[in-house]
Amino acid sequence: MLSFKSLATVATLAFGALSAVAAPAPQSHGAGVAVAAGLKHTRDTQVVGVAQIIQTTTVTLTPVVQKLQFINTQNCTVDAITPVVNDIKGILGDAVTQVNALVGAATSDILAGVDGAAAVTVTDLAKLLGDLLTLVFTALGAVLAVVGQVGGDVAAAVTPLLQAVGELVGSLLHAVLALVGGLLGGLIPAVLALVGDVLSVIAKLQINVLISVFGIQL
Numbered sequence: 672m673l674s675f676k677s678l679a680t681v682a683t684l685a686f687g688a689l690s691a692v693a694a695p696a697p698q699s700h701g702a703g704v705a706v707a708a709g710l711k712h713t714r715d716t717q718v719v720g721v722a723q724i725i726q727t728t729t730v731t732l733t734p735v736v737q738k739l740q741f742i743n744t745q746n747c748t749v750d751a752i753t754p755v756v757n758d759i760k761g762i763l764g765d766a767v768t769q770v771n772a773l774v775g776a777a778t779s780d781i782l783a784g785v786d787g788a789a790a791v792t793v794t795d796l797a798k799l800l801g802d803l804l805t806l807v808f809t810a811l812g813a814v815l816a817v818v819g820q821v822g823g824d825v826a827a828a829v830t831p832l833l834q835a836v837g838e839l840v841g842s843l844l845h846a847v848l849a850l851v852g853g854l855l856g857g858l859i860p861a862v863l864a865l866v867g868d869v870l871s872v873i874a875k876l877q878i879n880v881l882i883s884v885f886g887i888q889l
């Protein structure tokens with residue numbers, strides 16, 4: 672944990688470096704630019720642990736996932752769903768890459784709290800993961816319900832798209848568990864306790880990695 676003094680030193684150094692860069696700016700604005708840049712610099716160098724990765728991923732996913740959540744019989748088509756699914760897969764794939772990049776990092780970095788807070792607890796991380804799983808699988812469940820109304824060929828075409836999303840969520844949870852499982856005991860039961868509402872969707876889509884992680888009885 673950095674002391675206030677060392678944080679202040681870092682900020683001063685950042686300010687100095689960026690003031691030099693910002694020097695050509697008009698005098699009246701120069702200081703403001705440098706201060707803003709200095710603040711941004713401090714934030715950028717903050718350690719991004721697994722908790723921050725998951726939280727940012729959920730925030731990024733939310734508006735995209737809503738397109739599935741609010742799907743209706745008119746736009747429940749492969750053409751409408753495919754680009755949304757591809758966006759979601761891109762966001763989840765980035766998250767898996769970021770989590771895997773933490774393998775071998777210092778424990779204090781891996782478990783760094785959100786927005787520079789103290790180390791994340793099992794309860795905190797379970798909540799972040801539970802929120803992400805609930806967000807995505809609630810939306811996939813909404814699509815499944817509409818697919819059920821539309822019936823016919825749509826179900827056969829759309830279900831694999833939903834499964835691909837579910838499997839990537841499984842890969843992300845798997846990567847997190849591989850990273851922190853040895854550091855935070857009891858994470859799986861803590862997440863399981865929060866995702867009861869979407870277990871039926873996970874089972875229906877047959878997301879094997881999650882079925883096995885959570886020990887869902889089919």
Ligand SMILES: *[C@@H]1O[C@H](CO)[C@@H](O)[C@H](O)[C@H]1NC(C)=O
Binds near residue numbers: 737742752755
């Ligand atoms: C389907 O239409 C609803 C209502 O306009 C909209 O909220 C939703 O984002 C649309 N979803 C897709 C996948 O186009």
